[in-house]
Amino acid sequence: MTLTLRRKTLVVRTLVAAIGASFVSGCAVDPATGKPSFKETFASDDPCSQNARNIGIGVGVLAGALLGRQVGGDNKGLLVGAALGGVIGGLIGNDMDKRRCELSKIAKQYQLDLQITALDNKGEAITTTDSAKAKQETAGSVVEIRDPAGAGGHFESNSDQLTSRARDYFTAIAATYDIRKSAAEIQDPNLRKQYLEKMSQRKLLLVGHTDDTGSSRLNADLSERRARAVSRFMQEHGVPAASLYFQGAGEFYPIASNDTEDGRSRNRRVEIVELVDKASFDNYLAARRPRVEFYRQEKSDAPTVAQSGASTGVTAAAATQGVPRTRAATSAKNNTARTTRSADVVARDNRNDGKGDAAATAPAPKTSASAPAANAPASASTRKAGLPDSGDWIDFGGAPLIASSDTAAIGKVEGKRPFFSLISPAYADEPPVLADCTRDRPRAANGVKSLADGKAYRTSEHIPGLYGKTWTEQVNGHQVVINRIAVLAGDGTLANLPEFKVYKNYDAARRTSAKADVQLQPEVNTYLGSKGLLYRIFLKGQGGMQCADIVFDAGGGSAARAGRLVYLRANTPYAADFKPRMYQ
Numbered sequence: 001m002t003l004t005l006r007r008k009t010l011v012v013r014t015l016v017a018a019i020g021a022s023f024v025s026g027c028a029v030d031p032a033t034g035k036p037s038f039k040e041t042f043a044s045d046d047p048c049s050q051n052a053r054n055i056g057i058g059v060g061v062l063a064g065a066l067l068g069r070q071v072g073g074d075n076k077g078l079l080v081g082a083a084l085g086g087v088i089g090g091l092i093g094n095d096m097d098k099r100r101c102e103l104s105k106i107a108k109q110y111q112l113d114l115q116i117t118a119l120d121n122k123g124e125a126i127t128t129t130d131s132a133k134a135k136q137e138t139a140g141s142v143v144e145i146r147d148p149a150g151a152g153g154h155f156e157s158n159s160d161q162l163t164s165r166a167r168d169y170f171t172a173i174a175a176t177y178d179i180r181k182s183a184a185e186i187q188d189p190n191l192r193k194q195y196l197e198k199m200s201q202r203k204l205l206l207v208g209h210t211d212d213t214g215s216s217r218l219n220a221d222l223s224e225r226r227a228r229a230v231s232r233f234m235q236e237h238g239v240p241a242a243s244l245y246f247q248g249a250g251e252f253y254p255i256a257s258n259d260t261e262d263g264r265s266r267n268r269r270v271e272i273v274e275l276v277d278k279a280s281f282d283n284y285l286a287a288r289r290p291r292v293e294f295y296r297q298e299k300s301d302a303p304t305v306a307q308s309g310a311s312t313g314v315t316a317a318a319a320t321q322g323v324p325r326t327r328a329a330t331s332a333k334n335n336t337a338r339t340t341r342s343a344d345v346v347a348r349d350n351r352n353d354g355k356g357d358a359a360a361t362a363p364a365p366k367t368s369a370s371a372p373a374a375n376a377p378a379s380a381s382t383r384k385a386g387l388p389d390s391g392d393w394i395d396f397g398g399a400p401l402i403a404s405s406d407t408a409a410i411g412k413v414e415g416k417r418p419f420f421s422l423i424s425p426a427y428a429d430e431p432p433v434l435a436d437c438t439r440d441r442p443r444a445a446n447g448v449k450s451l452a453d454g455k456a457y458r459t460s461e462h463i464p465g466l467y468g469k470t471w472t473e474q475v476n477g478h479q480v481v482i483n484r485i486a487v488l489a490g491d492g493t494l495a496n497l498p499e500f501k502v503y504k505n506y507d508a509a510r511r512t513s514a515k516a517d518v519q520l521q522p523e524v525n526t527y528l529g530s531k532g533l534l535y536r537i538f539l540k541g542q543g544g545m546q547c548a549d550i551v552f553d554a555g556g557g558s559a560a561r562a563g564r565l566v567y568l569r570a571n572t573p574y575a576a577d578f579k580p581r582m583y584q
Contacts, residue, residue: 048101059246074086080513085509091186091195096138099176103143105228106176110169113146119275123284140275140284144255145173146268154270158577160225162233162377170233177204177274178238203246205273205448206231211264212251212296220444221450230270231451254294263294284458285448286490292431292527297439341410393544395516396565397476401438410434410551412528434527437536437547438573441521447493460490462535464556468496471550471580475565478505479518479551484581485535492528497521502543518543532561544568548578558582 044297100116107114118126121139136186147166154166162170175181177518186192208223208230227246235241275281384515433440448457462468466487473480480502486495501516518544527534533552550563558581566576 014216022560048097048104049433059434070097076106079432080505091182091191095179095182095199098182099181100141102176103173106169106172109172111148112166112169113144113148115144117142117144118281119273119284121276121280121283121288123275123280125441135459138276139280140273140520143272143274145270145567146265155229158222160222160229162229163519167233168334170230171237173272174234174237174239177234191411197202200240200243201277202243203245203273203275204231204234204239204243204277205247205275206234206249207249207253207271207273209249209253209267209269209271209463210251212254213264216251216442216444218251219310220248220252220446221250223250224446224449228409228449228452232578235451241452243510245448246451248446250443250445252443253288253290257294258296264395271420282490285457285459287493289468289528290443292433293333295433295440295443298441323510336561351525393567393569394478394502394577395476395569396478396567396578398567398574401436401566401573401575410527410532410534410554434534436564436575437549439534439540440525440547442538443525458488460488462495463487463489463492463554465554466533466552466556470583471581473578473580475576480565480578480580482537487526487533487535492526492533494524494526496539497524500537502545518545546573550578550580559584 002177019031103114103116106112118138119140120126125142126138133165147152148577152165152370154170155162179196179202183192185194186195190328206227208227210219210223222246222321227248230245231244251258251267254263254267255269256266273284275284297407402558449455450457465568468484468486471482471485481500482495483499483501487493488495498521500518500522502518502519503514504517506514520540522540523538525534525536525538527536532554535550535552537548537550539547544567546566546568548563548565551561553561560579560581563578564575566575567571568574
């Protein structure tokens with residue numbers, strides 16, 4: 001036997017023995033039976049158990065074995081790779097287990113409301129009751145932190161400055177994420193080096209959340225400043241800036257109803273999301289969905305026709321049977337033909353006035369945050385104050401808006417698992433806020449940004465067709481143009497704010513140098529479902545227009561599947577069919 005082979009054999013025996021000892025020491029005993037327990041080993045409820053370490057060893061063995069087989073080309077290469085992979089996986093898992101245990105102690109010491117949810121490499125939650133799920137890799141966790149009412153809160157009022165008490169417990173929390181301490185405990189220099197290389201891939205995301213009271217945009221901005229402040233605090237206490245990201249989510253991701261003070265207090269929270277590498281981090285971000293069943297429905301001051309059964313995707317003709325029409329019947333027939341002919345002049349006008357270049361993709365914030373100032377959201381009359389009632393309104397040939405309890409036919413708006421709560425996402429009735437745009441309002445949330453350079457973190461490409469193009473349709477003789485519609489494919493996030501224009505009584509043959517009669521940059525909500533995307537535009541009352549819903553197929557395309565434009569006429573909301581096509 002050669003010296004090299006002897007060394008390989010010795011390494012294999014030593015590492016396999018170490019892994020065997022690790023599994024024996026990590027195999028937990030069920031306190032009720034006194035026997036080894038699979039659940040206690042891999043899915044224990046005890047915050048100081050070694051679940052992640054045991055899972056990490058198993059997954060590391062498998063990954064290392066595959067790599068070792070490729071490098072070594074024989075069974076010994078497979079065993080060496082398995083051994084090394086198991087050791088590294090066990091070290092990382094042990095690090096997570098220690099952190100979970102220490103965080104539970106910190107929560108008890110400072111009387112914090114703290115909840116920890118384990119995540120796998122797909123970004124899905126691992127529950128303690130899911131034994132099959134427990135076999136998978138623990139790739140990270142979501143830690144929700146709330147300071148109970150009366151304890152002073154994390155921050156000074158209307159500020160991103162941590163309170164003195166919060167500085168104490170965030171110092172302790174930051175220490176649990178400092179990998180230098182764990183690395184110092186590893187005696188073998190090569191193993192320490194591999195551990196640090198692996199942990200350098202780790203991503204930590206600090207997310208600030210608010211309830212839905214006050215201004216949504218101000219809330220998103222303040223929550224971003226607060227998330228950035230905590231990120232910087234963690235950097236000051238040993239966490240590398242390259243690993244840190246922050247987001248001001250505002251009211252966008254509620255985990256409880258905002259109708260009660262208890263629900264609002266649960267929604268006001270800071271989250272620390274930890275994933276072991278970029279792939280699992282991207283999976284987590286792409287799979288996030290807002291819990292729209294917790295969105296409070298807007299109370300409109302304008303009356304609607306009390307009739308159910310019409311969805312957001314209903315056409316003007318279907319929604320208005322038996323209702324007197326204006327010019328919609330004649331214009332609808334010619335809409336498709338006139339759209340292409342008119343859009344050429346509209347697009348040329350956009351290039352001439354320097355406002356509407358379809359290729360423009362200037363980034364637009366999803367919004368920002370201030371501390372809640374009231375226990376209920378601003379009323380519809382307050383939010384819509386100053387909007388035109390009647391008089392200077394544009395007739396789009398619609399009919400009185402039919403109240404609807406249906407959704408936009410986009411399917412369920414939910415991720416594979418609820419990330420911020422283990423409560424089941426299933427609900428009997430679809431959220432009414434999705435039924436039509438008059439029940440909704442702009443909900444602001446800023447994107448994920450890197451602490452190192454402040455730049456936005458993008459995880460995916462655009463939905464096909466929704467990458468900054470111009471979309472247009474003629475509605476009752478008026479050309480409606482939307483420039484720069486852009487939505488990301490992963491989670492349906494708005495990539496930038498669009499530009500909205502209306503050309504009244506548009507005739508392409510006569511108006512070669514058209515100037516828009518209405519022009520604005522509206523706020524937009526996007527809702528990505530299992531079957532499509534709802535693109536909701538809030539039009540600020542200009543020309544009497546209140547809002548518009550456009551439904552795109554999930555895979556994009558060149559024409560909207562459905563939609564409608566809502567406007568006020570004599571203080572009564574009307575709806576016209578609106579299905580724009582992409583201008584080629």
